[in-house]
Amino acid sequence: MTAGGQEARGQGLGIHQKISDIPRQWAQATPSGIAIREDTDFVTFGRLWTNIGAAMHFLREQGVGTGDRVMIVAENCTAVITLLFALSELGAWPAIVNARLSEREIESIRAHCTPRLMLFMHSTSPDAVRHGVRYRAREISPPGLGPLMMGASDETSVREEASLAREIALLIYTSGTTGMPKGVMATHRGLLHFARVSANSRNMSTSDCAYAVMPMSHIFGLATLLLATFQAGASLHLSARFKAEEVLAALAAGEISILQGVPTMFTRIVAYVREHAVEVSAPALRYLYTGGGPLDPTLKRDVEALFGQPLHHGYGMTEYAGSLFITRMDRPRQDCSSGEIVEGAELRVVDPQGEDMPAGEPGELWVRGPGVMHGYYRAPEQTAEALREGGWLNTGDIGRLDPDGALFIVGRTRDLIIRSGFNVYPIEVESVINTYPSIRQSAVVGRAAADGNEEVVAFVEIKDGTTFDADELRRYVDERLSAYKRPSAIIHIDTIPTTASGKLLKQRLRVLAAEQD
Template sequence: MNDFDLHTLLASLPARLGAIVRRWSHDTPHAPALHDGCRHWTYAQLAAAIDATAANLRALDVRAGDRLMVVGENCAAQVALTFAAADLDAWIVHVNGRLSAHEVDQIRDHCGARRVIYTSAPGSSTSPETAAHGLRHAAIVADSPFGAWMVGALHTGRVPEPVHAASEYQVAALVYTTGTTSATGAPKGVMLSHRNLLFVAAVSSRLRGLVPSDRAYGVLPITHVYGLTSVMLGTLYAGACLYLCPRFTPAALLAALREHALTIVQGVPAMYAKLLERLGSVDDSLPNHLRFAYAGGSPLAPSLKARVERVLGVPLHNGYGLTETSPTVSQTRLDQPRTDTSVGHAIPGVAVRVVDAHGVPVAPGVDGQLWVRGPNVMLGYYRDAELTAASMRDGGWLDTGDVARSDADGALFIVGRTKELIIRAGFNVYPLEVETVLNAHPGVTQSAVVGRPGGHGDEDVVAYIELDARHPVALEDLHAWLAQHLAPYKRPAEIIVMAALPAAATGKILKGRLRTCTGKE
């Protein structure tokens, strides 16, 4: 599967993130790098803004080894702060402004941020929630190369982390996983090095065939590893232009396709489902300049994939990853689009194993635990050596906690998460299988399946769904649909309709909030 020289690529990786922008500011200074909805930034302008931001951070007494927390939604300031912090050997900690006060405060306290910067100021329409967090923390409005932002107080008691002697292994980003905490109840912060991020950015860029003339849609949150590495860093690594958008709406995507002639779109399945809902009965291909579309972050139902491909007129590629692998583990290839649920082959340079409970590899077609090894694997969980040790195996393998199987050709299929396993009548039920069947029904936009305690230590299967108004369907018809495709023990005891499933800014459904829901909302 090596469609380029991996050894040459690895040898060419710079030691620090900042080399990405500096390369293109030297080679193609006037080429467009960013568009933030208000103005274009050339590579030369972006490089100058990064330098000015780094000077600003020094003046704010941000030091090597400090954690710099940035609260916001996709904007040019986030991009510059990422590179500026890396230049200082500080750790960037991106936090989505739409998180609750409790969630923001938990992350701030856990990471031990020396400074917090809020990319929106009072009166901004881009992210009023971000400004509200700044006001709540008594942050001060200040000027920046990107207009007004807010700067929090200096936390003088924060101790800097040691700086690695080899720059490529220095922590560049501390990424907090969506809606999860460690066994102690603290947030899970994943430490990713310059090498982790640059490796995935480079490989992702090559596998997508990115070139400087490409125009990529940047709606996936930079606060999430997918938007940070694959989208933002991957696009800039290729010298292409990133069109930033703070929040997804179908109307905004349609406008961007029309007005900016996008060539690359990356999203999550929920994003594409909402696009189809917005288009209504339109089934013809939309006029566009796309050459690549990709879905990741959550399972992609074949029925949704087929409908999106009809509308966009290009294959919808699929992949798999997690925060702990920076994030990409596998993806389908440009020259080998698939029609099934496979997440493709492991990307070049990454090894995968599907193993049994004893760590012994299983045969193709057999379900097992998925282990991953490669330059993409995290340095560990911040301030949680016990959790780090529990996730790692001998030989540098990361136990993903996911159940997978491979086919004879080595392509991966994700079966479900171990932690989401439902025990029903003594049988194992993986929610993903039930969700795939539900999502294949034209009346369902998206679904989420969880287990709920039943009698005698058993669990009930409960499904939460969003309905598609274009295709009205009764619940009894959905039960009948499930009966055609699933064994009795896998069928939900209850289907609950919701106006909108609770989701993170990335579109990932927050299943933890569903287990207490009992009726239509």
């Protein structure tokens, strides 16, 4: 089955050729407008652009030029944003990585992208200090950036050809099924298109302020928050790490009009409010959005009851520079659909042979449009597997389209569990488990069985002040699921592991499930 959005009208694309054109525009139009709020400080668009110019001078002094890569080990801070746009102006590629990654992960990314320069934002991240020391970085304080740690320049790093360098905005690293890093080459064209579509879909204006705790190393933080917010000339309230009490305090202060995050973030907010019996005040809040993972009905109901307004949802991926489907503000969904296709995007729902599925049937999602990545950096085989003939990107996700065009994500191809010949989609099982009163959240994975079959294994995290009774939970689940979907094991875990951006680490859970076989 195929779905297509409207053709992109190109509004703004003729003016903006690279992502740094966005802050340049606002620095010229409204230099006194606030761009970033961080702690007690704020940065106007005029000051930001001045800092970008100073950062460009610093980078040139280090030998950084068109086609170079610069690896930035950091958590959210103003300096990361400044560097992102300074490198855009130079035609160099930032590779922003979360400082909370392990030493092995940081080194794997460094070895893969061979950066000309490594920078560590140690003033806002204790983990960045640890990594900086490991790479023998020295402390400096360049104009426009402030205190940071800088590693030695790698003179052996080979520059990319200029025409390619100018097409690509940055490298965004994701972990594949093997855990090895994949560097997504996101294009200026794709990111600019998404920034415009996203800002329009949220009716954003210069008076908005978006809470930004999603890491800038992730497409959510970088595109949905940073670029879309700046596209509208609005401001970001930067936060390096998520704390529910800090989010609630910022909302109560009356600044935040837009709150966006992964489902795990909203799960933690709901849990904190319940466990501490605090009052929720958000006088300026007008838009709630969750993406980056499946939304289950229990969480949607709880968040909407807490804030008294719709929780919007969407579907996107790093390889498409942002969202492909978004629920509309003028017609919020009562279900957990990912909404309607965005302008410029096309979708096919196909079977394993790449043939279109009948209408309404679940299948693998292939997408096409301006947001499709250039490819995976230095990975031609992985690129060929993902990018198919005709410009289609194989997302690896499974979904179905309703007759009204709404998309429902069923699961990931790699997460699909096949039990006794039947397909089990983890989200179906998780949605039932999450309705049980004492469950905070759950994660379901498959485990190989001795007969060559697969078993369903559920990990559960319970709410504070409650007890875990596996037998009682099992009876509850068995009453609500078909026999082949029922978990063979329900395992209590203190905290379900997540990435720095809040996504469930199911690969780690698969290992745990196998160990407990």
